[in-house]
Amino acid sequence: MTSLLVIIVLVLLAVALWQLTKIFDLTQVGVKANNTGVADDNDNKVQGYLMFGFLAFIYIFTIYGLLKWGGLVLHTPASAHGGEVDALMNITWILIFTVQTITQGLLYYFAFKYRGKKDQKALYFADNNKLEFIWSVIPAIVLAGLILYGLYAWTNIMFIDKDEEVIEVELYAQQFKWTARYSGEDNVLGKANVRYIQGVNSLGVDASDPNAQDDKVVTELHLPKGKKIHFKMRSQDVLHSAYMPHFRAQMNCVPGMVTEFAFTPIYTTAEMRDMPFMQEKVANINNIRAKKSIELVAKGEAALDPYTFDYLLLCNKICGASHYNMQMKIVVDTPEEYKKWLKDKPTFAEELKAEKAAPAADAATKGTDSVKASQPMTMAQVVKK
Amino acid sequence: MSAEALDHAHDHAHDHDHEHHHKDTFITKYIFSIDHKMIAKQYLITGIIMGVIGVAISILFRLQLAWPEESFQVFKIFLGDSYAPNGVLLNDRYLALVTIHGTIMVFFVLTAALSGTFSNLLIPLQIGARDMASGFLNMVSYWLFFLSSVIMVSSLFVESGPASAGWTIYPPLSALPQAIGGSGTGMTLWLVSMAIFIAGSLLGSLNYIVTVVNLRTKGMSMTRLPLTIWAFFITAIIGVISFPVLLSAALLLIMDRSFGTSFFLSDIYIAGEVLHYQGGSPVLFEHLFWFLGHPEVYIILLPALGITSEVIATNSRKPIFGYRAMIMSIIAIAFLSTIVWGHHMFMSGMNPFLGSVFTFTTLLIAIPSAVKAFNYITTLWKGNLQLNPAMLFSIGLVSTFITGGLTGIILGDSTLDINVHDTYFVVAHFHLVMGISALYGMFAGIYHWYPKMFKRMLNKNLGYIHFWVTAVCAYGVFFPMHFIGLAGLPRRYYTNTNFPLFDDLQNVNVIITAFAIVGGAFQLVFLYNFFVSIFYGKKTVQNPWKSNTLEWTAPIEHMHGNWPGEIPHVYRWPYDYSKPGHDDDFVPQNVPMKEGEEQLHH
Numbered sequence: 001m002t003s004l005l006v007i008i009v010l011v012l013l014a015v016a017l018w019q020l021t022k023i024f025d026l027t028q029v030g031v032k033a034n035n036t037g038v039a040d041d042n043d044n045k046v047q048g049y050l051m052f053g054f055l056a057f058i059y060i061f062t063i064y065g066l067l068k069w070g071g072l073v074l075h076t077p078a079s080a081h082g083g084e085v086d087a088l089m090n091i092t093w094i095l096i097f098t099v100q101t102i103t104q105g106l107l108y109y110f111a112f113k114y115r116g117k118k119d120q121k122a123l124y125f126a127d128n129n130k131l132e133f134i135w136s137v138i139p140a141i142v143l144a145g146l147i148l149y150g151l152y153a154w155t156n157i158m159f160i161d162k163d164e165e166v167i168e169v170e171l172y173a174q175q176f177k178w179t180a181r182y183s184g185e186d187n188v189l190g191k192a193n194v195r196y197i198q199g200v201n202s203l204g205v206d207a208s209d210p211n212a213q214d215d216k217v218v219t220e221l222h223l224p225k226g227k228k229i230h231f232k233m234r235s236q237d238v239l240h241s242a243y244m245p246h247f248r249a250q251m252n253c254v255p256g257m258v259t260e261f262a263f264t265p266i267y268t269t270a271e272m273r274d275m276p277f278m279q280e281k282v283a284n285i286n287n288i289r290a291k292k293s294i295e296l297v298a299k300g301e302a303a304l305d306p307y308t309f310d311y312l313l314l315c316n317k318i319c320g321a322s323h324y325n326m327q328m329k330i331v332v333d334t335p336e337e338y339k340k341w342l343k344d345k346p347t348f349a350e351e352l353k354a355e356k357a358a359p360a361a362d363a364a365t366k367g368t369d370s371v372k373a374s375q376p377m378t379m380a381q382v383v384k385k
Numbered sequence: 386m387s388a389e390a391l392d393h394a395h396d397h398a399h400d401h402d403h404e405h406h407h408k409d410t411f412i413t414k415y416i417f418s419i420d421h422k423m424i425a426k427q428y429l430i431t432g433i434i435m436g437v438i439g440v441a442i443s444i445l446f447r448l449q450l451a452w453p454e455e456s457f458q459v460f461k462i463f464l465g466d467s468y469a470p471n472g473v474l475l476n477d478r479y480l481a482l483v484t485i486h487g488t489i490m491v492f493f494v495l496t497a498a499l500s501g502t503f504s505n506l507l508i509p510l511q512i513g514a515r516d517m518a519s520g521f522l523n524m525v526s527y528w529l530f531f532l533s534s535v536i537m538v539s540s541l542f543v544e545s546g547p548a549s550a551g552w553t554i555y556p557p558l559s560a561l562p563q564a565i566g567g568s569g570t571g572m573t574l575w576l577v578s579m580a581i582f583i584a585g586s587l588l589g590s591l592n593y594i595v596t597v598v599n600l601r602t603k604g605m606s607m608t609r610l611p612l613t614i615w616a617f618f619i620t621a622i623i624g625v626i627s628f629p630v631l632l633s634a635a636l637l638l639i640m641d642r643s644f645g646t647s648f649f650l651s652d653i654y655i656a657g658e659v660l661h662y663q664g665g666s667p668v669l670f671e672h673l674f675w676f677l678g679h680p681e682v683y684i685i686l687l688p689a690l691g692i693t694s695e696v697i698a699t700n701s702r703k704p705i706f707g708y709r710a711m712i713m714s715i716i717a718i719a720f721l722s723t724i725v726w727g728h729h730m731f732m733s734g735m736n737p738f739l740g741s742v743f744t745f746t747t748l749l750i751a752i753p754s755a756v757k758a759f760n761y762i763t764t765l766w767k768g769n770l771q772l773n774p775a776m777l778f779s780i781g782l783v784s785t786f787i788t789g790g791l792t793g794i795i796l797g798d799s800t801l802d803i804n805v806h807d808t809y810f811v812v813a814h815f816h817l818v819m820g821i822s823a824l825y826g827m828f829a830g831i832y833h834w835y836p837k838m839f840k841r842m843l844n845k846n847l848g849y850i851h852f853w854v855t856a857v858c859a860y861g862v863f864f865p866m867h868f869i870g871l872a873g874l875p876r877r878y879y880t881n882t883n884f885p886l887f888d889d890l891q892n893v894n895v896i897i898t899a900f901a902i903v904g905g906a907f908q909l910v911f912l913y914n915f916f917v918s919i920f921y922g923k924k925t926v927q928n929p930w931k932s933n934t935l936e937w938t939a940p941i942e943h944m945h946g947n948w949p950g951e952i953p954h955v956y957r958w959p960y961d962y963s964k965p966g967h968d969d970d971f972v973p974q975n976v977p978m979k980e981g982e983e984q985l986h987h
Contacts, residue, residue: 011906013903014903014906014907035923036842036923036926036929037836037842037843037844037845037922037923037925037929038771038773038842038845038929038930039771039772039773039776039845043772043773043845043849044770044771044772047772047777047849048770048772050853051772051780054853054856054857057857057860058784058860061860061861061864062864065864065865065867065868069865069868069869069893070868072868072869072871072872072889072890072893073868073871073872074804074871074872074873084800085800085801085803085804088798088800088801089795089801092794092795092798092801095794096791096792096794096795099787099791100787100788100791103758103759103762103787104784104787104788106762107761107762107765107780107783107784107787108780108784110762110765110766110768111765111770111772111780114701114765114766114767114768114769114770115770115772116702116768116769116770116771116772117769120769121702121769121963121970122701122702122703122767122768122769122962122963122970123703123766123767123768123963124703124704124962124963124964124965124985125703125704125706125763125766125767126704126705126706126707126708126960126985127706127707127708127709128706128707131763132707132710132756132759132760135755135756135759136752136755136756139751139752139755140752143748143749143751143752143794146748146794146798147744147745147748147798150744150748150798150799150800150801151741151744151745151799151800153800154737154740154741154744154799154800155737155741157800157803158737158740158799159737174654175564175655193652194652194653194654194659195652195654195659197654197659204654233734236652236653236654236655237557237561237564237653237654237655238556238557238558238561238564238655239555239557239558239667241732241806241807243807243873243875245804245873246873248803248804249803249804250732250803250804250806250807251732251734252732252733252734254666254667254668254733254734255557255650255651255652255653255667256650256651256652256653256664256665256666256667257651257666257668257734259734281889284889285885285888285889288888288889288891288892289885289888304885305885307885307888312884312886314873314875315875316806316807316808316875317555317807318480318550318551318555318558318877319558319564320477320480320558320564320565321475321476321477321480321565321566321879322476323480323877323878323879324476324877324878324879324880324881324883325883325884327884
C-alpha cells in the first residue's frame with residue numbers, strides 16, 4: 001500500500017513538474033522571438049546559473065549522503081589484513097574526494113562563469129605543453145604510489161606462506177547452500193571429486209584417502225580467533241563466490257578447480273557484538289524490523305524475529321534463482337571454544353561407518369534428505385525430455 | 386593518397402547520381418537504403434526503441450528492489466503470469482530482467498546505436514566523402530543488427546525465460562538448463578542474437594576504418610580530423626580486435642551446451658547426477674569474455690567522448706584544448722583497454738600474480754583519462770559558452786565521467802577490489818562512468834546533429850528540462866548505490882531483506898527507485914520532443930551551431946553523395962573558433978588560410 005502511495009506521489013510530482021515547465025514555457029511566449037532552437041543570451045544566463053546550482057546540488061548531496069548513509073558502510077574489519085585494506089581504502093577516498101571536489105568545482109564554475117554573452121569573445125587557447133605535462137605527471141606519480149601500496153598489500157594477502165601454521169578449511173558451494181569441511185587432526189584435507197558423491201558423502205570426499213578419514217563436515221562455520229585460516233574453495237555445480245564482507249575476504253568457487261583465500265579472524269563474534277558501532281547498527285536494524293513487524297501483524301502475518309549480529313558468508317556470484325539467499329553463519333570463537341565445538345563433530349570415517357551400520361535406518365534418514373534430493377532429480381528428468 | 390581518394394570519391398559520386406535518378410522507391414530509400422545518412426537514422430531509431438525497452442526493464446526490477454515481493458499492477462500488465470504470478474516478480478525472472486537490461490543497454494543501445502548512428506552519419510560527412518566505402522556492407526551491417534535486436538527481444542517471450550545468467554553469461558550457469566530455466570532456449574537465442582550482432586558490428590567497423598583511411602577529402606590529413614572521427618576510427622579498431630574473441634567464446638559455449646564438449650565445464654554434479662564434462666574451465670570463459678568485455682567499455686565510451694569533444698569546442702567557441710594530447714589519449718586508452726581485462730577477474734581464482742599485473746595496467750589507464758578530463762575543463766575556461774542542450778549533456782558527461790571514473794581507482798586496485806567486487810559499488814561505478822556518460826554523449830550527439838539528420842530543430846526548452854531532470858536523477862540513483870555497496874550488499878540479489886544483515890539498506894533502495902522512476906519518466910519528454918520535432922520542429926538553417934566541420938557545408942536537403950557539386954577541400958583543422966584575425970568566431974575547415982595567417986596550434 002505504501003508503495004502504491006509513493007508511486008502515486010511520484011507520478012503526481014512528475015506531472016506537476018511538467019505542468020510547471022509548461023507554464024514557464026508559456027510565460028516566455030512573446031517575451032522574445034527566439035524560437036530558432038539555438039541558445040541565446042537569456043538561455044545562457046539561466047542555464048549558467050543552473051550549472052552553478054547543480055554544483056551546489058552535487059556538493060550538498062555528497063555531504064548529505066556521507067552524513068545520512070556513511071554509517072551504513074562496513075566498519076571495523078574482523079580480520080588481521082582488514083586493517084591494511086581499510087587503510088588503503090581511506091587514503092584512496094581522501095584522494096578521490098579531493099579530486100572530485102576540485103574538478104567538479106572547476107567544471108561547473110567555468111560553465112557558469114564563462115556562460116555566453118553576445119559581445120564576449122573566447123580566448124583562442126589551443127595548446128600548452130607545460131600544463132598538459134603537469135596534469136599527466138601528477139596523476140602518474142599519485143597512481144604510482146597507490147599501485148605500490150596496493151600491490152604490497154595484495155601480495156601480503158594473497159600469497160600464503162607455506163611454512164606458516166594454518167588451519168585448513170574447505171568451503172564447499174552448491175546451489176544454494178554452503179558446507180564446510182575441516183581437515184581434522186592431520187590438518188590435511190582428503191582428496192575429493194564430485195564423482196564420489198554418494199549418500200552421506202555429499203561433498204564427494206575420497207573415502208580411500210587416509211587424509212580424509214579425520215575430516216569433519218559441518219554446516220556452520222566456526223573459526224578460532226587469532227589463528228590463520230586457509231580456505232580452499234570448491235563448487236559442485238556453477239560459479240559461486242565466497243564473500244565474507246566483515247573479514248574483507250572474497251574468492252570465487254569454481255567447479256573443476258580449488259581456489260584459495262586465507263585470513264586471521266581477530267574478533268570473536270561476542271566481541272564484535274559488543275562494539276559500540278555494532279550495537280548501534282543492530283539497534284537500528286531492530287527498530288526497522290519492529291516497525292515492519294507492526295505492519296505485518298496488522299496484515300495477519302508473523303512478526304519478524306529480532307536481530308542479533310552474526311558474521312555471514314554470502315554468495316556473491318550470480319548462481320541461480322535463490323542466489324540472494326545462499327549464506328552460512330560464521331562464528332568466531334576463542335580457541336578453547338573452537339576446540340570444544342569441533343571435538344563434538346563426527347569425523348568423515350565415523351559418518352561413513354554410521355551410514356553403513358544403519359542401512360535400514362538409512363531409508364528413514366534419507367526421507368528428510370530426499371525432499372531436497374528428489375526435487376533436483378525430477379528436474380533433471382524434465383530436462384532430459 | 387588524398388588525390389587518389391578524391392578520384393575514388395568522384396567515381397562514387399557518379400554511380401550514386403545514376404542510382405539517384407533511376408530508382409528511388411520507398412524500399413530503397415527508407416528500408417534497404419545504402420545511404421549512410423538513412424542508415425544512421427535507422428540505427429538511431431532502432432536504438433531508441435531498444436533503449437526504451439532496456440530502461441523500462443530497469444524500472445520494473447527497481448520496483449522489486451525497493452518493495453521486495455510486493456504485488457504490482459505494472460508487473461501484471463507488462464510481465465504477465467509467467468514472470469510475475471499475481472503481480473509478484475519471480476526470483477529467477479528478476480535475474481532474467483537484470484540480464485536482458487544489461488545486454489540491451491551495453492550492446493544494443495550504447496554499442497550499436499551510439500556508434501552506429503554517429504559513425505555512419507558523421508564519418509562521410511566530416512571527412513568529406515560521398516558515402517561509406519561500401520554502402521552495401523553498411524546496409525547489411527544495419528540489418529544484421531536489426532535481426533539480432535528482434536531475436537534478443539523475442540527471447541523475452543520464451544516459456545522457460547530469457548537468458549538469466551547475467552549479461553556476462555558465465556558458464557556453467559549459462560550452460561546448464563538444470564541450473565536456471567533461462568539457460569535453455571532463452572540462452573540459445575541470446576547466443577544466436579549476439580553472434581549475429583557481432584557479425585553486424587564487425588562489418589560496420591571494417592567499413593568505418595576503410596572509409597576513414599581511404600576516403601578523406603583533399604587536405605584532410607589525419608591531424609585535421611575532428612576528434613569525433615578519431616574516436617570513431619579508434620573505436621572501430623578496438624571493435625575489430627576484440628569482438629571476434631567474444632564470438633569465439635560464444636561459439637565454444639554453444640559447443641559446450643549443444644554438442645557435449647568441455648571447454649568451460651568440468652566436474653559438475655547437478656540435479657542429482659554427475660555430468661560428463663571434464664577438464665574445461667569457467668575461468669577460460671571469463672578471460673575470453675572480458676578480453677572483449679573491457680575494450681567494450683571503451684567501444685561505448687570513446688564515441689561519446691568524441692562527440693563531447695566536438696560539441697564542447699563548438700559551443701565554447703574555443704579550440705578544443707590539447708588536440709594532439711586528446712588524440713594520444715584516445716590511442717593510449719584504446720591500447721591499454723586491451724590489456725586490462727583481468728581487473729574483472731581479481732576474485733576469479735586466477736593466479737594472484739596476474740592480479741598484480743592487471744592492477745598495474747588498470748591504474749595506468751587513469752592517466753590518459755585524467756588528461757581528457759582536464760582538457761575538457763580547460764576548453765571551458767575563458768570560453769563563450771553557448772549553453773545549448775547538447776552542451777549541457779556534454780558538460781554532464783565530463784561530470785559523470787569524473788565521478789564514475791574516480792571510483793575506478795578503488796575497483797582497479799586488486800586489494801580494494803576484494804571487498805567491493807560484485808557489490809552495488811561496482812554497479813554505481815560502471816553505470817556512472819560508462820552508462821550515464823555514454824548516454825549523455827548520445828543525447829549530446831542527438832541534440833547537436835538532429836538538424837543534420839531531420840532538417841528540423843529540437844525544442845530547446847524541452848531539451849533543458851530533459852537534461853536537468855536526468856542529471857539530478859542520475860546522481861540520485863547512482864550516488865547512494867556507492868554506500869550500499871560499501872556496506873557489502875552483493876549485486877544481483879533478488880531482495881536484500883531475506884536475512885536481517887542488510888535491513889538498514891532498504892530505505893536507500895526506496896530512494897534510488899524513486900529517482901529511477903522520475904528519471905525514467907522524464908525520458909518521455911525527450912521521446913516526445915524527438916518524434917514530434919521530426920514532423921513539426923522548426924526548420925533548421927544550414928549551420929545552426931556555427932560549426933567548423935564539413936557536415937555543415939553540405940546542404941540541408943539530403944542527397945546521395947552529400948554535396949551537390951565538388952567535395953569541399955580542407956585547409957585547416959576543425960577547431961579554429963574565435964581565432965584572432967577573423968571576423969566571425971568560427972572558420973570552417975573549407976575556408977583557405979588567409980595570406981600570412983599563422984597556424985596557432987601544434
